[in-house]
Amino acid sequence: MPALALKGITKRFGALVANDDISLDLDRGEVLALLGENGAGKSTLVSILFGHYRADAGRIEVFGAPLPPGNPRAALDAGIGMVHQHFTLADNLSVLDNLMLGTEPLWSWRSARGAARAALLDSAQRFGLQVNPDALVAELSVGERQRVEILKALVPLGRRKGARILILDEPTAVLTPAEAESLFETLHQLVAQGLSVIFISHKLDEVLRVSQRVAVLRAGRLVATLATAEADKTRLAELMVGRSVDAPQRRARAAGDVVCELNGAVVRAAGRRDVLAAVNLALRGGEIFAISGVAGNGQQALADVLFGLRALDAGSVTLRGSVMRARPRDWVAAGVARIPEDRQAVGVVGDLALWENVILERYATPAFASAGVLRRATAMAQAALLIRRFDVRGAEGRGADMPTRALSGGNMQKLILGRELAGDPTQHQAPSLIVADQPTWGLDIGAVAYVHQQLLDACAQGAAVLVISEDLEEIFALADRIAVMHHGHLSEARPAAQWTLAQIGLAMAGGQAGGPDGGSTGEAASEPDHAH
Amino acid sequence: MHIERRAEVSRVAQLAAPFGAIAFTLLASSLLVAWAGAPVGQAYALLIEGGFGTLFAWSETLTRAIPLILTGLAATVAFKARLFNIGAEGQLYAGALAAVAVGGLHGGSGFALTPWLLFPLMMLAAALAGALLLLGPALLKSRLGVDEVVTTLLLNFIVLLFVSMMLDGVMKDPTAMGWPQSVVLQDGLQLERLIPRTRLHTGLLWALVLAVLLWALFKHTTTGFEIRAVGANARAAAFAGMPVGWVTVKVALLSGALAGLAGAIEVAGRAGYVTLDMSPGYGYTGIVIAMLAALHPLGVVAAAVFVAGILVGADSMSRAVNVPTYIADVIVSVSLLAMLVATMLAQYRLRWR
Numbered sequence: 062m063p064a065l066a067l068k069g070i071t072k073r074f075g076a077l078v079a080n081d082d083i084s085l086d087l088d089r090g091e092v093l094a095l096l097g098e099n100g101a102g103k104s105t106l107v108s109i110l111f112g113h114y115r116a117d118a119g120r121i122e123v124f125g126a127p128l129p130p131g132n133p134r135a136a137l138d139a140g141i142g143m144v145h146q147h148f149t150l151a152d153n154l155s156v157l158d159n160l161m162l163g164t165e166p167l168w169s170w171r172s173a174r175g176a177a178r179a180a181l182l183d184s185a186q187r188f189g190l191q192v193n194p195d196a197l198v199a200e201l202s203v204g205e206r207q208r209v210e211i212l213k214a215l216v217p218l219g220r221r222k223g224a225r226i227l228i229l230d231e232p233t234a235v236l237t238p239a240e241a242e243s244l245f246e247t248l249h250q251l252v253a254q255g256l257s258v259i260f261i262s263h264k265l266d267e268v269l270r271v272s273q274r275v276a277v278l279r280a281g282r283l284v285a286t287l288a289t290a291e292a293d294k295t296r297l298a299e300l301m302v303g304r305s306v307d308a309p310q311r312r313a314r315a316a317g318d319v320v321c322e323l324n325g326a327v328v329r330a331a332g333r334r335d336v337l338a339a340v341n342l343a344l345r346g347g348e349i350f351a352i353s354g355v356a357g358n359g360q361q362a363l364a365d366v367l368f369g370l371r372a373l374d375a376g377s378v379t380l381r382g383s384v385m386r387a388r389p390r391d392w393v394a395a396g397v398a399r400i401p402e403d404r405q406a407v408g409v410v411g412d413l414a415l416w417e418n419v420i421l422e423r424y425a426t427p428a429f430a431s432a433g434v435l436r437r438a439t440a441m442a443q444a445a446l447l448i449r450r451f452d453v454r455g456a457e458g459r460g461a462d463m464p465t466r467a468l469s470g471g472n473m474q475k476l477i478l479g480r481e482l483a484g485d486p487t488q489h490q491a492p493s494l495i496v497a498d499q500p501t502w503g504l505d506i507g508a509v510a511y512v513h514q515q516l517l518d519a520c521a522q523g524a525a526v527l528v529i530s531e532d533l534e535e536i537f538a539l540a541d542r543i544a545v546m547h548h549g550h551l552s553e554a555r556p557a558a559q560w561t562l563a564q565i566g567l568a569m570a571g572g573q574a575g576g577p578d579g580g581s582t583g584e585a586a587s588e589p590d591h592a593h
Numbered sequence: 594m595h596i597e598r599r600a601e602v603s604r605v606a607q608l609a610a611p612f613g614a615i616a617f618t619l620l621a622s623s624l625l626v627a628w629a630g631a632p633v634g635q636a637y638a639l640l641i642e643g644g645f646g647t648l649f650a651w652s653e654t655l656t657r658a659i660p661l662i663l664t665g666l667a668a669t670v671a672f673k674a675r676l677f678n679i680g681a682e683g684q685l686y687a688g689a690l691a692a693v694a695v696g697g698l699h700g701g702s703g704f705a706l707t708p709w710l711l712f713p714l715m716m717l718a719a720a721l722a723g724a725l726l727l728l729g730p731a732l733l734k735s736r737l738g739v740d741e742v743v744t745t746l747l748l749n750f751i752v753l754l755f756v757s758m759m760l761d762g763v764m765k766d767p768t769a770m771g772w773p774q775s776v777v778l779q780d781g782l783q784l785e786r787l788i789p790r791t792r793l794h795t796g797l798l799w800a801l802v803l804a805v806l807l808w809a810l811f812k813h814t815t816t817g818f819e820i821r822a823v824g825a826n827a828r829a830a831a832f833a834g835m836p837v838g839w840v841t842v843k844v845a846l847l848s849g850a851l852a853g854l855a856g857a858i859e860v861a862g863r864a865g866y867v868t869l870d871m872s873p874g875y876g877y878t879g880i881v882i883a884m885l886a887a888l889h890p891l892g893v894v895a896a897a898v899f900v901a902g903i904l905v906g907a908d909s910m911s912r913a914v915n916v917p918t919y920i921a922d923v924i925v926s927v928s929l930l931a932m933l934v935a936t937m938l939a940q941y942r943l944r945w946r
Contacts, residue, residue, distance in 0.1 A: 435818060
């Protein structure tokens, strides 16, 4: 008898079939990876499993017993536990309090703290999840918080039974490589104890690393279930996308002159350590420079400086030798293509039409306006051109007049990419510098490959490219040189071939990079002679 | 139950929303009419007759609509950029006072100017007074993050007290037998009647022209584009290089100027002098009108005529069937709430599970 059996699950939203007749078993003591692109139906399936949605057809059995549909409580009672990608912990409470939250009856005189503490320590011991029950959640690292989330699902407290089936939704998205490694260890311990785990991801490496079986969803349908031992990356990618995915084509080229340079760049924050601490950086034409690091180590400030949004407190930033001010228009006019991390909140104005977002940076230039009046026809034509050239899908009905909000994330990113790479249509000039902050965050494989190819092509045409990313796979796929940010310091920049995954992981955690010249993580810069 | 954003808002739903809201409003208000003991059908018939039934009714309704269009436009500009100007009432009074200060105080002796020159000066002064009144809150908002709802709202009371001081002080009309009212505008500065023997004046043309200009501004100019972008997503606008602070200032000047003009046109088209009760809350009603019009400048004209008709019609209904005139306020308020819900339902859908 399987731990969990889904039988013919179907769920429609209007015309969209989010889950189409999905049948799937989860065995005891196994890690099953649920693999699929964004929008493939993973979240819908899990929401049905957890009782947030009610399936239009099909049923669910947990350890042979039918699970009442549309009832999260029933799912919990049946032993299904869920760890969300975004944590659901109260920062201002201790670990123990977070675990007890909602488990005690409202009108009880006695608190069961003692019993809860015992249960917590017992589970922590059994599954090898070390946490301090009295630590404030606010003081924990991201990896530790995730451990608390997992414990929250596992520890039996009050009328909550400990989960026997654990669902993890994109659990590694926020972790460093070392933390992810430790999570994988934990999962092995859990299944060794007889638990069953569903591991949701779109990262192929992880899926291959951690699971025993892989179920691949595509466009709402279960296209394959296969043993991980028989799978490889290419095969999985093809199953996931439904066609073969070409790896980005790199063309050999020599790095050119320095386009953009940071010298001793400092950004201070009131009452805290410097967000950027004396960062030196030289970006060369025809070279992709990648900056890796755990989120929140100063990458955002660095990106904001290079977007022209933020002024330095000390040091200088120059573009082709001239000092730049923190005025986005100056940077746009100088031919800098800027791709922000948060495409929906910063990259586009969702309520404006596609054509309006296409001219968002240059609406006041002669290209799109004369005497204060928008040249609407020109803007529409430019939008139509970009939609075609950059393969923006979803605008077939209303064309460039449709609100940008209605685009999917991938197509929104293509639109932004098009706007940035096309630059000023009256000047026919390729961008000289491209600053891309998490350019493929949340995109599916097809869109990722597209974005990567565009960046590589622009670089081959001579642009200096800076990619800031937390995704090491992306960094190694694109970068010529790599540096790591930690606590506002930028490590020594070295050619990609000279970094190993372990070294990057160490540098991300603040350890010594251990370069050939014993490079300190402090402020070693890209040495000017290195490219030649 | 939860709420989901619709992927795409259909044009039909967008157009149907205001009509649905009005239908609901009339239905809900009829309960109150029935409660007051009046026959609902007859009451509504009288209300519509009184607001739109005759040429005279139309002239009264349109006269009442003039300041409402202008304050409605003032709210529309500001709200489009998410500058929540609740101070149109104060800006209207400031404009009215400035108009009289330029066009009446000196009685031809101080400013020895022809009306042709004095009239534009008077309008300019009114627009400037309203604009400057909103400039402070706008700067406080963009520089220090002070909530403009609070500052503009409280400024209304300050302005009203200031007007009261002026009407009992330096601007008091000595011939008004002690009533607190200002001196009168020079003859040549008063607006012409549009229809003889009614109160409808050429201020209506001003209001209509300004509505069309504002519509063109939003649709065709870079400034209008900035206003819409900043209002829809200020972070993205700033990222793209729009001068968000300067846009806020421009919006404040424009919005305040429109409200100030409302005051000047009301003075020049109606009494010719300022009193403390010249506006029965036109500034606040302008907010309702802007929302009813879904922040569309041409929709503002329609919404203002609708609201003015209800206000005028309620007067005559109240006389005939003895329902208090407050019913008009209820109708206008309920219509705002219904409109907000209808707009939300056009953009979002409710799911019951």
